[in-house]
């Protein structure tokens with residue numbers, strides 16, 4: 001049975017489920033492995049991701065989809081089973097990162113633009129053949145003295161919209177990811193202003209690119225103070241400010257919003273999502289598409305040792321369960337102790 005793109009988008013934000021972002025580029029996964037003193041090789045990357053995708057209960061109950069990197073979507077488990085099959089056998093959907101990363105933006109000191117539109121229709125059709133159901137493109141907006149510029153916001157929003165149009169036409173649900181970074185010392189209000197500006201521009205560009213919003217998912221940052229800010233907001237305040245800005249900017253035609261974690265602690269990322277859902281009813285599903293906030297604990301528990309696979313899977317199952325509960329507003333701080 002083939003699913004329509006609207007059905008895929010809805011499945012990605014099914015109640016109590018969210019997305020595992022396991023699409024770290026070779027450079028990023030090396031950094032993660034450095035933190036546990038494991039060499040990053042094709043085999044170690046496979047073993048680590050195989051451990052996650054074989055966490056059967058977590059995958060079946062809490063993970064609607066997995067974002068893969070080009071290497072991983074082509075990789076096989078140790079026993080020869082394609083990794084994409086492990087994911088689909090667990091009832092989850094394989095997805096693929098298709099952007100080519102960020103590059104310095106001309107005439108905009110300190111700002112970047114995401115590349116990768118050239119040849120994208122051809123790559124999309126290859127990924128459809130390889131079993132992908134959705135795609136991701138990440139744009140990066142930094143807050144600092146005199147930035148972001150409109151030049152940067154516009155260039156990134158335009159590229160996101162072109163990418164989304166190419167994906168929908170080619171048969172993949174686009175995850176539209178404009179990430180306002182939480183690096184820096186700005187307060188939550190500054191993050192709110194910039195996030196609102198970015199989202200307004202993204203939805204304008206999606207409209208001009210004729211993208212059917214019903215077939216897309218938004219992956220935004222939360223509205224949160226910069227990591228170095230002396231004025232950190234409470235969890236409830238982050239939830240309130242984030243929902244306020246999303247309501248101003250994201251049309252209800254969008255089936256779901258799946259947040260990135262962006263460097264928040266595991267439990268903060270879960271708690272923020274929970275408090276937002278507890279504020280419902282909301283015009284869209286609010287869920288997660290976490291990388292670090294789902295993987296930090298299992299990565300550490302595993303530490304590259306085959307005898308630790310079960311411990312890594314337990315750590316992953318716990319975080320997946322906590323976030324699944326947060327996606328329906330049913331998380332409680334006490335439940336974290338079960339870990």
Ligand code: 13P
Pocket residue numbers: 021138177260261262263289290291292293
């Ligand atoms: P984090 O949740 O670690 O921010 O990663 C999500 C992601 O996919 C960033 O593009």
